[in-house]
Amino acid sequence: MQITIEHLTKQFGNTTAVNDLSITLESGKLIALLGPSGCGKSTTLNMLSGILPVTSGRVLFDGKDVTALPPEKRGIGLVFQNYALYPHMTARQNICFPMEIKKIPKKQRLERAAELAELVHITPYLDRKPAELSGGQQQRVAIARALAKDPQVLLLDEPLSNLDAKLRVEMREEIRRIQRESKITTVFVTHDQEEASSIADQVVLLRDGIKQQEDTARGLYENPVNFFVADFLGTPPINKLHGKIAGGKIRLEGYPEPISFAPASALADDLPVVLAVRAEGIVPGAQSPAFTTKVLERYSLGKDELVRLAVGETQQMRGFVPAELDIQAGDMLPLGLKNRGVFLFHAETGERYI
Ligand SMILES: Nc1ncnc2c1ncn2[C@@H]1O[C@H](COP(=O)(O)OP(=O)(O)O)[C@@H](O)[C@H]1O
Ligand SMILES: [Mg+2]
Structure with missing residues (x-):
């Protein structure tokens, strides 16, 4: 699924959270929306998902205008920073839940849940409840649950921010692998330039709701269009x-x-x-x-x-x-x-x- 964002703007009172943003996100790629806290990443993602109405501009999925469609009609899977698993359900029940809503027969649900558990490497833990899983395992379940809807687009908002440093590095490689294997167009929001650089095919760097540059991580690093971009990328800082x-x-x-x-x-x-x-x-x-x-x-x-x-x-x-x-x-x-x-x-x- 190719995603096109055309002149997207979001205004909250006097705050322009997203300002005339235009981007094309290629089908099957992993795109990072990168920028400091408050630059409009979540707002952009929430307009892609339909959780937030746009102030102006359009969102197209494979050329079709979805700007007015509610989230459940957009074919998206969402994963947030706080995994938001249902605490009283096992991992398997969590993964099956979106399929129950879609009235998929039980046998098919269980088969698909088993497949997804394999993909995200949580098969041994399917009968555990969220409280009995580590942060990384919970996040894997959340990803499997998002994929259970067979989404055309996977939207991840700072999915690793609650994990400790070592697990964050492991999980970002896992997300990369899962994305490659599932080939779902994925938008990954992060404020961490290293995280974005290490997994994304394409990075869109935002500042104050305005796109600064859109390129591969290497392109941003080697050929920054302005001082903000040069300063935002690289360790140690430039x-x-x-x-x-x-x-x-x-x-x-x-x-x-x-x-x-x-x-x-x-x-x-x-x-x-x-x-x-x-x-x-x-x-x-x-x-x-x-x-x-x-x-x-x-x-x-x-x-x-x-x-x-x-x-x-x-x-x-x-x-x-x-x-x-x-x-x-x-x-x-x-x-x-x-x-x-x-x-x-x-x-x-x-x-x-x-
Ligand atoms: N519901 C809201 N009401 C008012 N202002 C908001 C709301 N959501 C976000 N904002 C403002 O919009 C800007 C962008 O926020 P956000 O998209 O959450 O940034 P990020 O995800 O990049 O940290 C910030 O200035 C934030 O305070
Ligand atoms: Mg955010």
């Missing part, structure tokens, strides 16, 4: 060095002399900019460095070594260095800048120059 253009160079705050950075040569004097550098965007000890830093700290992250560096008097950054590089706190470290992972933005508007 380094932000503030400065101003001066004579075609960048005068970084607190750094003694202007630094050469070719793309700056076309920009007007006094323009406030942010030189944004990913931790892997540096060339430590370059022959012709862009600037020189002072090592403050060096940490080992297992396979990588990370250093915290002072850039002049007032700014700092973090960067990856090869494990064999012989530097320690107090040393001066000249840095070159790579083409990849280095961007220049307007400091206020976030507009990207390079």
Whole structure:
């Protein structure tokens, strides 16, 4: 099922929760709706499901306008953060419930429940009640129950937020597997950029109800359209060095002399900019460095070594260095800048120059 969202807007009084959002979600894919808390992810999902009426705009399923259809007529399965299983029913009864509503004969219900239990790996627990299941198991049951309606679309709103960190990583891989096997068009809402990046075919990043960018996770990471996108994706977060253009160079705050950075040569004097550098965007000890830093700290992250560096008097950054590089706190470290992972933005508007 292909989902098309056209100029979707949702207004709550004076708050515009979703603002003129247009997206096409391809059939059979897993799409992440990503963004900080309050950016309109749940509101968008709830308009897709029909739980919330739209203020304006349209939702199309395979080209058919479903904007006015109630949730039960849209062929969707829903999973929320709090699993919302029926506490007095066993896992099997929970999974069977939507099929009972659809008046599917008992034998077929039980067969389908057994199939779904296999798919989500909960077969041994079918006779347990929710209170006797772990968080991850409950969430698997919730997914099986959502799939029991044979939905054309699966909508998941922060389904892993209540799980601990290790289980969250396991379950996101499980959701990916279940989605691949069932091939259902899935919309996955999360505020966690790593979670979105690790499972989605396509990521839609929202801010204040407005779509910022829509691409693969790699596309967002490597080619952000603005500062917000660059800053939202990546661990550690992208380094932000503030400065101003001066004579075609960048005068970084607190750094003694202007630094050469070719793309700056076309920009007007006094323009406030942010030189944004990913931790892997540096060339430590370059022959012709862009600037020189002072090592403050060096940490080992297992396979990588990370250093915290002072850039002049007032700014700092973090960067990856090869494990064999012989530097320690107090040393001066000249840095070159790579083409990849280095961007220049307007400091206020976030507009990207390079
Ligand atoms: N029922 C509602 N009434 C009024 N404002 C709401 C309602 N639901 C959401 N909002 C507001 O709309 C914005 C988007 O909310 P939401 O879609 O829940 O964000 P997210 O899921 O990305 O955290 C927020 O500013 C929120 O306060
Ligand atoms: Mg939400």
